[in-house]
Amino acid sequence: MKRKWGLIAVYAFLFALFLLQECDRSKIVTAVTSVIDGDSLTVRALDGTVRLIGIDAPEIRPGSKPEGQFAEEARGFLEQMTLDSGKVTLELHGKDTYGRHLAYVFDSNGTFVNGEIVRQGLARPLTYEETSQYSSEIRDAYRDAFSNRRGIFSLYDNSQVYEASFVRRNLNSYKSGGFMGKIIWIEFIVTDINGFSIIGNDVVARVRSEEAALFVQGSIDFQRFYRKRIRVYGEVWQDTSGKVLILLRDPGIEITGAFQFANVFPLAVFRAALKSF
Numbered sequence: 001m002k003r004k005w006g007l008i009a010v011y012a013f014l015f016a017l018f019l020l021q022e023c024d025r026s027k028i029v030t031a032v033t034s035v036i037d038g039d040s041l042t043v044r045a046l047d048g049t050v051r052l053i054g055i056d057a058p059e060i061r062p063g064s065k066p067e068g069q070f071a072e073e074a075r076g077f078l079e080q081m082t083l084d085s086g087k088v089t090l091e092l093h094g095k096d097t098y099g100r101h102l103a104y105v106f107d108s109n110g111t112f113v114n115g116e117i118v119r120q121g122l123a124r125p126l127t128y129e130e131t132s133q134y135s136s137e138i139r140d141a142y143r144d145a146f147s148n149r150r151g152i153f154s155l156y157d158n159s160q161v162y163e164a165s166f167v168r169r170n171l172n173s174y175k176s177g178g179f180m181g182k183i184i185w186i187e188f189i190v191t192d193i194n195g196f197s198i199i200g201n202d203v204v205a206r207v208r209s210e211e212a213a214l215f216v217q218g219s220i221d222f223q224r225f226y227r228k229r230i231r232v233y234g235e236v237w238q239d240t241s242g243k244v245l246i247l248l249r250d251p252g253i254e255i256t257g258a259f260q261f262a263n264v265f266p267l268a269v270f271r272a273a274l275k276s277f
Contacts, residue, residue, distance in 0.1 A: 035079045038075050060074075066181040066237055112134065116141070152183050163187055182236050188201070190230055206246070225253065225255065
């Protein structure tokens with residue numbers, strides 16, 4: 001008899017876990033009570049923070065990541081889409097390691113908020129396998145932002161190009177005249193390739209693998225850039241070694257010259273896109 005009741009208790013526990021998982025993946029309609037930054041908010045129906053999944057907006061407060069250019073614009077746009085919407089629909093997908101509710105968000109008109117922030121160039125794709133059902137929409141939105149030069153791409157065609165050594169000497173916050181968190185073009189000679197990192201004497205240019213997968217079919221041949229002078233567009237952070245860390249925000253790299261011939265026979269500038277738009 002004790003064994004029977006023990007089995008019933010186990011089944012009841014497993015059923016309760018199943019119900020909790022189903023709740024985590026449910027849809028709820030609620031009102032937004034506050035917007036924290038470009039990819040997180042709070043709502044009336046849930047305790048704690050809701051993190052918009054599939055995207056990553058610039059940081060609004062410096063911490064483990066620097067305060068990012070366009071962070072205020074991203075928060076303002078999310079406020080406009082959600083606070084002014086009245087009600088939003090959350091498609092919940094459990095919680096992250098910080099205890100935040102993970103959700104895809106739709107406004108009262110059914111507009112996909114996560115994708116729309118990316119479409120405005122105010123966030124980048126950040127897609128993982130377990131939350132990838134909207135990755136194609138987010139990918140298309142990012143390409144649309146690039147094609148129409150919105151948000152972080154609005155500086156793409158007329159921004160000054162900086163030498164990596166100069167940027168490294170000025171790694172204060174962009175708000176105080178430095179480069180930290182700023183979106184820029186940076187140029188350097190490639191001295192090493194390590195996975196998705198392209199390394200120079202003063203800089204590490206990194207393509208995040210989950211982001212690159214949205215633009216590239218198959219493997220990426222980064223070795224083509226070895227010993228070349230290249231120019232990349234992205235957001236400035238700082239590497240643990242003290243070098244500039246630039247996270248690529250443009251799915252392409254420009255080769256401006258070959259190291260061994262740079263002073264006597266510069267190569268014609270050409271675009272080596274990771275995948276054509």
